[in-house]
Amino acid sequence: MQTSNCGYGLVKQLVSQKKENELKQCFSLILQDLLSDRFDAYFFSKKCCHVKAQIEFQFTVHASGVMHQEEYDAYLKLFKNAIHDLPDHIKLLKQPTRTLFFAKTDIHPLGGLIITNKAHKEGKVILTDKEEGLILHLLDVYFLQMQLLHNSSIDPLSQLLNRQSFEQKLTEIMHSEGRYQQKKIDQEQNWFLAILDIDHFKQVNDTFGHVIGDEVIVLVSQLLKSHFRFDDLLFRYGGEEFAILFMTDNSDQAWKVLDRARELIANTRFPQVSNVTMSIGFIQVGDDYQLSELVNKADMALYFSKDNGRNQVSDYQQLNIVQQAVSGSDIELF
Ligand SMILES: Nc1nc2c(ncn2[C@@H]2O[C@H](COP(=O)(O)OP(=O)(O)OP(=O)(O)O)[C@@H](O)[C@H]2O)c(=O)[nH]1
Structure with a gap:
C-alpha cells in the first residue's frame, strides 16, 4: 500500500x-x-x-x-x-x-x-x-x-470578488448545464446581472479626499454583502462600480431586490460624507446576447438611471419598451 x-x-x-x-x-x-x-x-x-x-x-x-x-x-x-x-x-x-x-x-x-x-x-x-x-x-x-x-479572486479594498473573476463567473453561468434557469426550492429561478455605480463619487473624493472615498467604497460593499444572499455573486467591477449576479424568479422580483439595496444605501448615514446614493441598471441573463453585449445592455440601463436623476433602478427590458414606444409614436407622427 x-x-x-x-x-x-x-x-x-x-x-x-x-x-x-x-x-x-x-x-x-x-x-x-x-x-x-x-x-x-x-x-x-x-x-x-x-x-x-x-x-x-x-x-x-x-x-x-x-x-x-x-x-x-x-x-x-x-x-x-x-x-x-x-x-x-x-x-x-x-x-x-x-x-x-x-x-x-x-x-x-x-x-x-x-x-x-x-x-x-x-x-x-x-x-x-x-x-x-x-x-x-x-x-x-x-x-x-x-x-x-x-x-x-478577491478585491483587497472591498473584499468583494474582483473584475477578473466577473467574466469567468458570467461565462460559467452562460455555459453551465442548467444555464440561465435553476430550480431552487421548487421554483424556477433566473439569473440577473446588475451594474451599480455610486453617484457623484468624484465629488466625494474632491470634497473629503481619497481616504474617505475609499471608506465609502468599503461601507457600500459591506452593505451590499449584508443585503444580498449568501450565494449571490458580488463584484467590484471598477473604481466605484459594482456588478452583481443573482438569481430570482423574474424581472419584477429582481427590481425589488435591487431597489431595496438602493434604499439601504440611500438611508445609511456615511461617516463625514453623510448621504450616498447609487444608480443601478440590470438585465436578465439569457440566450439573446453574448457576454459583452449583456454587460453593455446592463450598462445602458445604468446610464438610463443616471440620466433620469440617479438614485434609481432600471431594467434594460423596460428601456426597450420605452424605446419601442418612442419609435412607435415617431412612426405615427410622421
Ligand atoms: N477614493 C477612490 N476613488 C476612486 C476609486 N476608483 C475610482 N475613483 C474615483 O471615482 C470617481 C468617479 O467619477 P466619475 O466617473 O466622474 O463619476 P461620478 O462623479 O461618480 O459621477 P456619476 O457616476 O455621473 O454620478 C473618479 O474621481 C475616480 O478617481 C477608488 O478606488 N478610491
Whole structure:
C-alpha cells in the first residue's frame, strides 16, 4: 500500500505559502489516491484505508437535514465544482451508488458531512466514525483549496470578488448545464446581472479626499454583502462600480431586490460624507446576447438611471419598451 506525500500538513503549508500550482498538484494527487486503488490515508490514520470502496460521489441529494437551504446549496456547489475539475479518468471511477446527506454539526467549521446508503432503509447513517473522519478531512482539503482560490479572486479594498473573476463567473453561468434557469426550492429561478455605480463619487473624493472615498467604497460593499444572499455573486467591477449576479424568479422580483439595496444605501448615514446614493441598471441573463453585449445592455440601463436623476433602478427590458414606444409614436407622427 502506498502512502501519498500529500499529507494534510503539506496542504496547509502550501496554502500558507500561497503556492497555488503545487497545491493544485497535491490536491489532484490526493483525489487520485482517494478514488483509485492506491487509496491510502494521507491526512489521517491508515486505518481508514478500507473506506475507499464505500465512498462514492453522487450529487443527487435527497434531504437537506437541518441545514439552511442557502448553506446547503453552497456546499453542493463546492462539491460539484471540485468534482467538475477532476481529470476524466478519475471521473470514471465514480459509481453513483450513494447519496450525500448534509447535516449541521459542530465537528467541522463548514458543518458536518455524512454519507448515507441510498438503499438503506430510512436513510440511516451507516458511516463509522473513521469514515466520517475521512470525509471531514477531505472537506478540510476542499475548504483550504477553495479558500486559496477565493483569495486570488478577491478585491483587497472591498473584499468583494474582483473584475477578473466577473467574466469567468458570467461565462460559467452562460455555459453551465442548467444555464440561465435553476430550480431552487421548487421554483424556477433566473439569473440577473446588475451594474451599480455610486453617484457623484468624484465629488466625494474632491470634497473629503481619497481616504474617505475609499471608506465609502468599503461601507457600500459591506452593505451590499449584508443585503444580498449568501450565494449571490458580488463584484467590484471598477473604481466605484459594482456588478452583481443573482438569481430570482423574474424581472419584477429582481427590481425589488435591487431597489431595496438602493434604499439601504440611500438611508445609511456615511461617516463625514453623510448621504450616498447609487444608480443601478440590470438585465436578465439569457440566450439573446453574448457576454459583452449583456454587460453593455446592463450598462445602458445604468446610464438610463443616471440620466433620469440617479438614485434609481432600471431594467434594460423596460428601456426597450420605452424605446419601442418612442419609435412607435415617431412612426405615427410622421
Ligand atoms: N477614493 C477612490 N476613488 C476612486 C476609486 N476608483 C475610482 N475613483 C474615483 O471615482 C470617481 C468617479 O467619477 P466619475 O466617473 O466622474 O463619476 P461620478 O462623479 O461618480 O459621477 P456619476 O457616476 O455621473 O454620478 C473618479 O474621481 C475616480 O478617481 C477608488 O478606488 N478610491
